Amino acid sequence: AQSVTQPDIHITVSEGASLELRCNYSYGATPYLFWYVQSPGQGLQLLLKYFSGDTLVQGIKGFEAEFKRSQSSFNLRKPSVHWSDAAEYFCAVGALLPGAGSYQLTFGKGTKLSVIP
Amino acid sequence: SAVISQKPSRDICQRGTSLTIQCQVDSQVTMMFWYRQQPGQSLTLIATANQGSEATYESGFVIDKFPISRPNLTFSTLTVSNMSPEDSSIYLCSVRQQGIEQFFGPGTRLTVL
Numbered sequence: 718a719q720s721v722t723q724p725d726i727h728i729t730v731s732e733g734a735s736l737e738l739r740c741n742y743s744y745g746a747t748p749y750l751f752w753y754v755q756s757p758g759q760g761l762q763l764l765l766k767y768f769s770g771d772t773l774v775q776g777i778k779g780f781e782a783e784f785k786r787s788q789s790s791f792n793l794r795k796p797s798v799h800w801s802d803a804a805e806y807f808c809a810v811g812a813l814l815p816g817a818g819s820y821q822l823t824f825g826k827g828t829k830l831s832v833i834p
Numbered sequence: 835s836a837v838i839s840q841k842p843s844r845d846i847c848q849r850g851t852s853l854t855i856q857c858q859v860d861s862q863v864t865m866m867f868w869y870r871q872q873p874g875q876s877l878t879l880i881a882t883a884n885q886g887s888e889a890t891y892e893s894g895f896v897i898d899k900f901p902i903s904r905p906n907l908t909f910s911t912l913t914v915s916n917m918s919p920e921d922s923s924i925y926l927c928s929v930r931q932q933g934i935e936q937f938f939g940p941g942t943r944l945t946v947l
Contacts, residue, residue: 749934760926761877761938763835768934807876811934819865822936824876 719744719812721825729831730798738793738828740808749811749820750791752782755827756804764806767791778802803832836861836929838939846945847917854913855942857927862907865930868900871941872923880925883910917946 720743730736742748749768753761765776772784782793791808805827811820837860847853857866866883881889881902889902904910914921927939 751936753938760838760940763935763937766935811936820934821879822877826876 719748719810719823721808721810721823723806723808723825723828725828726826727829727831729833731833732800733797736793736795736798736802736830738806738808738830740791740793740825741789742791742808742810743789744810744812746813747786750782750784751809751811751822752776752780752791752793753807753809753824754778754804755807761807764793798830798832800832800834803830805829835935836863836931836937838927838929838937840925840927840939840942842942843940844943844945846947848947849918851917852913852915853917853944854911855925855927857910857912857939859908859929861931863929863931864907866904866910867928867930867936868902868910868912869926869928869938870923871926877926880912883912914944917944919946922946 722741724739751766752764754764755761764780765774767774767784775781780795784791807827808825809822811822813820839858841856868880869877871877879892880895881891883889883902883904885904901913922945924941924943926941930936
């Protein structure tokens with residue numbers, strides 16, 4: 718079965734500093750990979766996704782992520798963090814369901830990002 | 835992307851009662867899902883809501899506790915039955931349109947006393 722590990726439960730960065738959130742997955746085939754953000758009291762918003770092709774994907778709000786097959790990783794990055802980026806970030810892997818032509822999302826436990834003004 | 839609304843946005847309920855959560859989407863979607871997010875935890879899939887047929891439940895979730903309806907391609911309900919404090923969670927509706935992207939509603943925050 719597929720799984721997602723986000724090693725960092727809580728990260729604090731200063732506004733303007735760079736950010737990298739780690740995500741490692743376990744899946745036997747090429748996965749679909751996603752990053753979602755959940756602001757306090759809100760639902761989940763899709764930041765970016767990887768299905769195939771270029772391993773460096775660009776998302777909304779200035780985020781990017783890089784798929785590294787050899788490391789089973791899909792880390793999220795942002796060159797300069799804004800105070801409004803404070804939120805919880807979830808990495809997810811979409812694993813194909815046998816014979817269903819569809820996939821099921823499995824989420825990591827999330828990383829809470831705090832931003833110091 | 836699909837615009838998803840949920841009602842109610844939050845509720846406080848008494849033990850032993852039931853609550854029905856509504857999910858409305860602004861366009862027809864192929865797949866609809868219900869997730870639970872317990873305090874401080876990640877998201878767990880409860881079931882896939884199938885239009886015109888019974889929902890498909892994940893391990894650990896049963897129809898008697900979480901009955902789901904999906905009468906058409908834009909609407910679904912999730913009922914949390916015979917509630918206990920352990921049911922206090924955020925319940926999220928999610929949809930998938932053509933392709934692969936999956937979107938989430940704002941969630942329903944449920945507190946059971």
